[in-house]
Amino acid sequence: VACKVALQMNCKLGGEPWAVKIPLNNVMIVGFDTYHDSLQKGQSVGALVASINSTHTKYFSDVEFHPTGGAHEMSEKISLMFNRAMKAYHKVNNALPSKIIMYRDGVGDGQIPVVSDTEIKALKAVIASYNEEITLTFVIVSKRINTRFFTAKAPETNPHSGTVVDDVVTLPERYDFFLVSQSVRQGTVNPTSYNVIYDTVLLKPDHVQKLTYKLTHLYYNWSGTVRVPAPVQYAHKLAYLVGTAVHKRPSERLSDLLYFL
Numbered sequence: 001v002a003c004k005v006a007l008q009m010n011c012k013l014g015g016e017p018w019a020v021k022i023p024l025n026n027v028m029i030v031g032f033d034t035y036h037d038s039l040q041k042g043q044s045v046g047a048l049v050a051s052i053n054s055t056h057t058k059y060f061s062d063v064e065f066h067p068t069g070g071a072h073e074m075s076e077k078i079s080l081m082f083n084r085a086m087k088a089y090h091k092v093n094n095a096l097p098s099k100i101i102m103y104r105d106g107v108g109d110g111q112i113p114v115v116s117d118t119e120i121k122a123l124k125a126v127i128a129s130y131n132e133e134i135t136l137t138f139v140i141v142s143k144r145i146n147t148r149f150f151t152a153k154a155p156e157t158n159p160h161s162g163t164v165v166d167d168v169v170t171l172p173e174r175y176d177f178f179l180v181s182q183s184v185r186q187g188t189v190n191p192t193s194y195n196v197i198y199d200t201v202l203l204k205p206d207h208v209q210k211l212t213y214k215l216t217h218l219y220y221n222w223s224g225t226v227r228v229p230a231p232v233q234y235a236h237k238l239a240y241l242v243g244t245a246v247h248k249r250p251s252e253r254l255s256d257l258l259y260f261l
Contacts, residue, residue: 011220011258016057020214028089028097029056029215031231032078033105035239036068039247044068046077047239049231050085052092052256056218059234060088060256063242063249075118079126086130088256096130099201101137101211103194103232112140112197120198137208138198141228145193147178158189161225164209165191175199177209181216181225192227221261237261 007017030050037043049061062084064077090096102123107115120138127134149165150156159180166177175196180189194212203211215229226233238260242250250259 008221008261011261014058014257016055017220018218019055019057020217022056022211022214024099024211025054026095026098027056028052028085028100029229029231030082030085030100030102031105031229031233031235032102033232033235033239034074035236035243037065037243037247040065042068044074045239045243046074046081047235047242048078048081048085049234049238050082050089051231052085052089054093056215056230058092058256059231059258060085061234061238061258061260062255063238065249071114071118075122078119079122082123082126083129084255086126096134098133099135099137100127101139101201103139103141103212103229105141105143105228105232105236107140107142112195115140116197135200135202136198137196137201137203139208139212140195140197141232142193142195143190143227145191147191147193148188149178149180149191158184162213163191164213166205166209175205177205179209179212179216181213182227183224190227220258234258234260 028050032048034044034046037045043065045063046066047063049059052058052060062081064081066074066077149159151159161181161183163180164177170176177194178191180191182189212229216225218230219226219233241260
């Protein structure tokens with residue numbers, strides 16, 4: 001317990017306990033999630049967390065409030081936060097990222113067209129204001145799925161951590177895959193679904209899958225892997241904290257620290 005408390009204190013003060021080798025240069029990886037505000041009815045919290053260094057161990061975080069269900073209002077808020085993230089990346093690196101990979105949580109299948117028409121459009125507008133040659137990949141992350149996988153040989157067991165399924169059970173009209181990123185001692189392991197709905201970075205599917213799996217190792221509240229890439233988990237943690245306890249935008253001076261762990 002003492003070790004975990006010390007680790008958490010280290011992170012909150014700006015430490016980087018561990019890293020995973022990610023052989024991509026000039027990339028900013030972004031996670032976004034929302035949470036309903038428990039105090040203000042009809043308001044939701046949107047949290048954006050973006051990596052700002054080459055090892056993806058330092059993060060910029062931001063929060064904005066928007067009306068629950070207001071797609072256009074939310075896209076405006078996302079563009080505000082994304083713009084601040086771009087400035088934070090530039091401040092640290094003295095250059096803009098050439099590639100941006102965004103993982104978006106909290107989107108149902110029926111909301112995908114709305115996200116394409118509003119959020120991706122807003123992100124592209126921000127990118128165009130800096131440099132139109134910056135490329136973007138937008139991935140929807142779904143945890144609440146009923147799909148389960150087992151090994152083929154008897155006795156059936158859970159697949160190993162890092163197992164990717166991108167054929168047969170995926171939809172032919174989609175660029176999607178399932179990833180089992182955790183190991184469990186009891187019960188059935190839950191895979192996570194990833195659906196790439198916009199892609200101009202044009203990484204190979206294998207590379208997108210490996211990057212996604214590597215990012216599940218970078219959540220500093222847990223020494224193993226988590227179900228989603230670390231920026232998404234951080235965004236969820238931040239949105240939950242602000243929606244349940246803080247109920248207002250945190251100070252900008254905290255934006256480069258993992259104070260919400």
